Amino acid sequence: MRLAELSERSGVSTATIKYYLRERLLPPGHRISATQSAYDEDHLRRLRLIRALIQVGRIPVNTAREVLAAVEDESLDQHMRLGAAVEALPHGPEPNDADPTTAAARRTARELLEHLDWRFNLDVAEVSAAFRMLVSAIAALNRLGYDCGLPRLLPYAHQAAQLAVVELDLIEEFENPTERVEAAVACTVLFEPVLLSLRRLAEAEESNRRFGQSC
Amino acid sequence: MRLAELSERSGVSTATIKYYLRERLLPPGHRISATQSAYDEDHLRRLRLIRALIQVGRIPVNTAREVLAAVEDESLDQHMRLGAAVEALPHGPEPNDADPTTAAARRTARELLEHLDWRFNLDVAEVSAAFRMLVSAIAALNRLGYDCGLPRLLPYAHQAAQLAVVELDLIEEFENPTERVEAAVACTVLFEPVLLSLRRLAEAEESNRRFGQSC
Incomplete structure (x- = not known):
């Protein structure tokens, strides 16, 4: 299809598509003349993912480029591409290791992974952005005087593990490895607001059950 | 205690505390002379919550002021103050109701609440920020071509309901109504990064289990 059709089918303006092409977020089309290129279903799908990252995930263009480079890197196996x-x-603020609260939070986070026997995460803990995000979150809670030991963390970890099974099932519905990685990224970014909004709704429901005036 | 001690015990600089006092985030101290005020444990606890909202939750000062006004509003019952x-x-972007995808997402969100029998949320759906956040999230997923019907949403809702029970148990540990509302706000804001980071770690673990090369 031509640029105009890609724009119509994706709902993204031609100016924005040209910007994504210039910024190398979207791979170039197939040249069909000196001034025209053709685009295919892969471009359409990729455009959808770019919109998910930038519009919904509010991820900066440079970060989106890095994410998409990993999606395309066929030198990695399935699990490593996804990872x-x-x-x-983005994973939020980096932990500051000079600070003793952060050092203690790091120990708690490691203990949690050991307790759960999350061996893969234990192996990569030192280089994992998600692990650093967890350390920062625990440190922030402790610094504010909220207890954040294993008993407090375990319910979150157990819920997360159950969600991960559902999410990987969804990802496995895709046959093609690139589509799988795209689905994993989209799922991670797009279901975050679903999870957070449902958590707030569930809190409201439970609060009403316990503290609400019955009518 | 004097301002200097409040600063020392909270780890917040006196300049920042003065700023929070000027901005009416922190209630004024008890006047002890023309130039000095005394602060108590309530101030210390409130300062902790302000830091949680602004530093960890990255919430603008104006929004924090609104949240804290609700925390203090003794004219409301427990459940309403919490709500x-x-x-x-903050709840992310507002849904745009002129758009047919958003209208469909609103129907899906209502169906989900009915299915779960979340009666409190059904009653307040039209005015609830968390409900609007859910509608926006579903609309974004649909717009990008990801299926987001009840079967996809239910696992998230069930996990959220289980977390809400654990979280309300934590909140009920506090006796004093104001401390309860403070704990609810802190818990909502501060456990979001815990939940999101653990979800990513659980995904990595599950992905390694399914796709990783066994060594």
Whole structure:
């Protein structure tokens, strides 16, 4: 299809598509003349993912480029491509290791992974962005005087593990390895607001059950 | 205690505390002379919550002021104070109702609440920020071509309901109504990064289990 059709089918303006092409977020089309290129279903799907990252995930263009590079890196196996793509997503503030609260939080996070027997994460803990995000979160809670030991963390970890099974089932529905990695990235970014909004709704429901005035 | 001690015990600089006092985030101290005020444990606890909202939750000062006003509003019952405080937290982009995808997403979100029999949320759906956040998230997923019907949403809702029970148990450990609302706000804001980071770690673990090369 031509640029105009790609724009119509994706709902993204031609100016924005040209910007994504210039920024190498979207791979170039297939040249059909000196001034025209053709685009295919892969471009359409990729455009959808770019919109998910930038519009919904509010991820900077440079970060999106890194994520997409990992999605395309066929030198990596399935698990490593998926890991590299999710790893490139933003993870919030970096922990400051000079600080004793952070050092203690790191120990708690490691203990949690050991308790759960999350061996893969234990192996890569030192280089994992998600692990650093967890350390920062625990340190922030402790610094504010909220207890954040294993008993407090375990319910979250157990829920997360159950969700991961559902999410990987969804990802496995895709046959093609690139589509799988794309689905993993989209799922990670796009279901975050679903999870957070449902958590707030569930809290409201439970609070009403316990504290609400019955009418 | 004097300002200097409040600063020392909270780890917040006196300049920042003065700023929070000027901005009416922190209630004024008790006047002890023309130039000096005394602060108590309530100030210390409130300062902790302000830091949680602004530093960890990255919430703008104006929004934090609204949240704290709800925390203090003794004219509301327990459940309403809690709801008003969480309601004042940021909830992401507003849904655009002129758009047919958003209208469909609103129907899906309502169906989900009906299916779960979340009656409190059904009653307040039209005015609830968390409900609007859910509608936006579903609309974004649909717009990008990802299926987001009830079967996809239910696992998230069930996990959220289980977390809400654990979280309300934590909140009920506090006796004093104001401390309860403070704990609810802190818990909502501060456990979000814990939940999101553990979800990513659980995904990595599950992905390694399914796709990783066994060594």
